[in-house]
Every structure is written in structure tokens, then in C-alpha cells.
Amino acid sequence: MTLLSVLGVLSSAIFSGTSLLYTTLGEIIDQRSGIVNLGLEGVMLVSASSGFAVTAITDNPYLGVLVSILAGALMNMILGFLVISRRANQLASGLALMFFGFGLSAWIGRSYVGAKINGLPRISLPGLSNLPVLYSSLFNFDLLIYLVIPAAILVWWLLFHTRWGLGLRAVGENADTAYASGRNPLRIRYQALFVGGLLVGLGAAHLSIAYTMNWTEYMTAGRGFIAVALVIFSKWNPLRAIVGALLFSGAVAFQLLLQSSGIQISPFLLDTIPYILTILVLIAWGGTPKHSAPASLGRVYQGTE
């Protein structure tokens, strides 16, 4: 295996891992407040399609990213209405949101399948410009890639070092305690879903506007669910999520490399490597020590009389 192919794997892992990491960060915020958002797949699709459509219409990728972000937050607000205000079951509502997202995104993107856009511009790292083009082109990243690790650190800081984060985590652990401390658990959960939605929107924007620069139906191909798994993998910690996202995307890129290297294993089996890796990690982490998951995760907050 050449250095070039190794770097290729790394580059591709970074590209595909970025949207995964943003999405995971969004889900971490949702879940830290006690809400499981299983509708991520649908949220991502609607974000990706609407951002792509706006980019195609206005030829302004930044505007597209903005629309993606807002679409993500709006989709999460639908979930919020169901599970916070209407006290519906979170898993059922999440799945409903996902299927709604499938349909809505297909409708939004129907005229843009195969459309060409100018995606987010790539900015090359200053130190790399004197490398051979073959190498340096691998590391021409767009703005969202540069921002993803700072975003993870920011989310970590917000959750663990601010008053807002403390209240949000308290709602996810025990909403009654948060209420007794003078907070409004309902409002905090809406806030968490909103901010989480913004991040999922960023992830979706990176996928359609920066990475693939393309819209096809169901282009997320399970990323939303992988993000849910990565939240568990990362033990609800944004910093650990960086490693998780990179590891998973690395596995995807690696199996693609194996396929192209002409190895004598069925590509169908190779395709499963990242998922097997995910399952193995979940098994290894299966008996998670106490208190890693937010204690009230998935529970409806009923309020008091």
C-alpha cells in the first residue's frame, strides 16, 4: 500500500467524517437533554435537499449552508412539538419524522437531481502548497471541515463549562431536579433540540454542498443512524465523538480502498466492515458503566400538578 493510498484513505475519511461528526454533535445535545432523536436521517435529508436547492438557485453556497442549518433546526422543532408539548413517544415520533423527511426531501430536491452547483470553495493549507499537486489536492479542505473540530470543542465547552450546559444536562438526568432548581425543563429541551438541529443541518450541508456537491434521493444512506450509534460510542462526550467519527469514516474509506485494490473478497462483504466495526465497538462497550447515558433519556417529562 502506497503512501498516496494511505493519505487518500485519510483524506476521504476526513471528508465523509465531517458531516457525520456535525450530526453526532447535534444528537449529543439532543440526548443530553433527554431526547432520543431517531429522525436524524430525515432531518439530514431535508436539510441537505433544501440547502442544495437554494445553492443551485442562488449560486451562493453560503446561503445554501444557512438554509440547511435552519431547515435542520425547524425539523427538530417538529419533533420537539411532538415529544415535548404533546408528550408523544420519542422513538415513534423520531421514526415518523424520518419518513416525513424522506418524502419531503424527495419533493424538495425533485428538480435538482443531477444539477451542478458551485460548492463551498476549498481552501488549501498554506504549508502544503509546495507539495506535489497529487498530495496537496487531497488536503484542500472547505471551511466546514476546518470548523468541525472547533465545533466539537465548542459543544463540549457549552455542555460542561456553562450554566446553560449544566441545566441542559440536569434535564437529561432528572427533569424534576432541574425544575426544582428553578429551571423550565420544557424550554430547555426545546433549546437543546434547536441547537442540535442547527448542527445536524451543518452536517447535511457539508454532505450535499461541500463534499458530494450533488443531490440524490436518500443520499444520506444511513448516516443519521450511524450518528446515533456514534453518540453511544462516544458516551455522550463531544470530544470522544471526534475519534468515533474519524474511526468510522476511516473504516468506510479503507474498505473502499480494499475494493479498488482488487482483493478477492466480495464487495458486498467489504461494505459491511464499518458496520461490523460499529457492532463490535457497541458490544465491547455494551456493559457501559453506570451513568454514562443520561438517566432520563427517552422519558417524557410530565410536569407537576
Place this chain on the structure above:
Amino acid sequence: MPKLLPPESHPTLMISMREISKTFPGVVANDRIDLDIYRAEIHALLGENGAGKSTLMKILYGFYRADSGRIFLDGQSLSIQSPHDARLAQIGMVFQDFTLIPAFSVAENIALFLPDLGAVLDIKDVNLRIEQLSARYNLKVNPHAMVSELSIGEQQKVEILKLLLSDARLLILDEPTRVLAPHEVDALFQVLDGLRKDGLAIILITHKINEVMECSDRITVLRRGRVVGTVPQPDASESMLVEMMFEKKLSDVEVSRSVIRKGALQPLLKLHGVYTRSEGLGVNLVDIDLEVCPGEIVGVAGVSGNGQKELGDVVLGMIKCLKGTKNLFGKGVTHHSIQRMRKSGISYIPENPLTMAAAPFMTVLENMAVTKTWRYARQGGLRMDWQAVMTDIENTMKRMGFSLPWYVPARSLSGGNLQRMIIVRELTHDPRLIIASYLTRGLDVQSTIAAHSALIQARENGAGVLLISESLEELFKLSDRLIVLYAGRIVGRFRPKETDSYEIGHLMTGTKVQHDTKS
């Protein structure tokens, strides 16, 4: 009854609650309650479980909202709609089930309740403040420790620190000594005394009379949602408080007592030296010796939370015997599964029917069959004989004069109907041993009589009954023998005729111990 008198030294009124009423479905928890709290006093709220103490205080803290009534702070009318409002008025509360978050550190738990917490957490500053205050009141805790690693006593300290740092001037403590060891209780009272000297008002919710006598300035007794009276501590005596807590009502014995041929018959249930360990805030049973013979009702008295639930659970096998043996119908069953116990003819009416005995989203009919599926399964379990279920259940219902709809989900039943459902289910098929916890909770007078006569009928047919109740009246009326549980131990054994509700009340509240309880 003595009038409301302020403590001599600090006669400043702080909080007045007037005409506070609160109803929950089927229960009047507070019925026009008046309460005055002065600065720099320890005010005990005394009463049995269900007397309305916690509800009243949760209203003062804004956790519940009163149906009617007003609250005054320093003579000014105060609207408390949420804990947020209460905290602004410098009222703080430690709930009975602690509200600490186990996954947070001590400092984070305390920071959550700080009124002046900055938008960016300054944990170092929080730690510093914890250390300063804990030195002052001798409440030593490690601010960096996770709450899940702390003992219950340490958690109690954190709760109090949390209130003090949240700048509360009125501290409400709900059963703070419930889970503490005796030396921890002494330490807590010293802390409270120090706080009183600094001018804070403290409300102590409790049912333990000796503690009340030890540390409080004034005592308000509640019974069935009403204030019985308020007495200054020097004017109070234990027997007076017992009298106020427990309504003196001689039981009109209309139940014929069956002759117990003890010794002639083998006991149905025999616990010998049983110990249990429970998770979290539960009570550990200690050295329980208990027999239930055919044709007798053994009453279990006690303030709830003293091991009643654990007693029922350990008999059925829901929690393990750590030590000791359990015999059922003459056979050793210490480690048998719940299904084996149920199959051998034991019935269980637990204390909370909705969460512990019913599947809320299944219909009444399905709930009726769920504990005895082996009886109604046909073709190896591929089919259920619902007709047989109905026939069996209808017989019991006819006998008791109950009627219930078949096809509605259990959760849509009222509390009373739910209780009826469980009673009917558990008394069908002539069980040989019945464990009934709070049998008549939520039932009206007529249904109570029906449930009682069903128990008596079962006894007449030779069944044994373990009747756990918080109503002394019911226990005196039905029991052939009585035991008293306090802090997980049997502290008294009586025949109803040999005792009265005062003696039982003393034992229940831990103010007296009957010697030689191994009868």
C-alpha cells in the same frame, strides 16, 4: 389546644400559609391548612404518612400549585407558581427522595442551585464556597466527588449545603433522618441548631416523635390533610403528640375471631431470621421472624417506608433473602421463583396497583389473566381460554359485589376500580396465602366492607393473610395477631386485645420498644 405562640426570643413572623387546599384525584391532601413560620425557629411538621405534610411543603416550594389559599412572606402576599418563585423568596427544600443527580459531581449539583451562577461555570469558585461553608457548619464533603460515590449521609450534607449556598432563609427538610444512622442524626441536629442561631427558619417534616421532641421549637401536627394543632416544644409530651397524630377510635369489633389452632396446624408461611438488602433508599429487613397460620390474619402496622414493601416482596420472591429461610406450606422455598410461588397458591396485592400489579395498557380482562396464564393457556399456550377467565372472575366479582368493564385498558380505571380489579384477581381461585398491602387504599366505604369481608371469608376457608396497612383501625378490626415494623425490624408483637393504638403508635414512631419481641 395551646394557641399559636411565637418562640419567645425571636418573635418575627416569616411565612404565613392561609387556607391552603389541594386535591389530587380521589384524595384531599390538604384541607384549608393554616401555618405560621417564624424566623430562627425549627418547626416540626408531624403526622402519619398521607397526612399531607409533604404536599403542603411542596406547595410552599412551588412544586405543586394549591387549589386555593394564600401565602404571605413578611406580611406581603406572595405568589408561588413554581420553584423558581420560591427560590426568589429564599425558600429552599430538600425532597424526601433526594434530587441530587448521581452522574454529577458535588460541585455541579450545588452549582445547579446557585442563584448567582455565572453564564460560564467557575467551578473553582463553587468549590471554594463549598469548602468555606462546610467548614463553618461542619458539613465536610469533597466537592470533586461524584454524588453516586457518596453515602446517603453525605448526600444529605450535600443537599443541605446546596440549600445554604442557594441563599435560602427558610429550609424545608422532608424526612431528613429517614435514611440516617443515629450518629448522623445527631450531627444533622447540631447543624440545624447552628442554622437556627444564624436566624434561619427550618421546617422539619417527620413522623418520628422523639426527634421532634429533641430538636424542634414548635410542632404542628397534621392528620388527614388538616391541622390538629400547633404546640411549643416545652408544652408537648410524647403521649400528647401520639394522641394528636392518631385518631383515637376504638374499633367496633364486628368480626368474629376464628379460633386459631396454633401448634395444631403447620404454619402456611414461616420466615426465620430473614435479612434483605435493598438498593438506594429502600429499607433493609433485619432478622424477621414471622409465621402465618391457616385461618388467621396477621396485621403489619408501621409508618410506610419502614420495610412493609420489602416484607411483601421478600415473601413473594421479588427480592432475595440475604440470610434466613422462608418456608411455604411446610416446604423450604427460600430461593424459589415468583412463578413457582404464585403457582403454589400465594396471592399478592402490592401497595401501588398501577405500577406494581397491573399492565396499564392491557385490558382489564387481560390483566385478570396475566398472573395465572398457565391456568388459561390452551394448546400449549397458542390460545387463551378467555371464556374461562371471565367465568372465574365473574364468580369472584359476584361474591364481592363488584363490577368492572372487561375491555378497557387498566390505566383508564379510577384508583378505586383499579384496586377492585387487583383484589378480585388476587382473591380468585381461593389462594392459600394472601399478602395484602394497603388493601383498601382508594376504596369507598362500601367497597372497603366488601374487601374486608372477602378477606374474612378467605380466612374462614382456611387461608392465611398477611395484612399490611397504615390504618390502625383496619388492623385492629381484622387482625388475629399484630406485628409492628419500624426501620426494617419487628418491634412489637401483639394480640389486638392486649394493646391499643397508643402503644402501637409509640412503636411505629420509634419512641418505645417492646422488649422480648421474639414471641
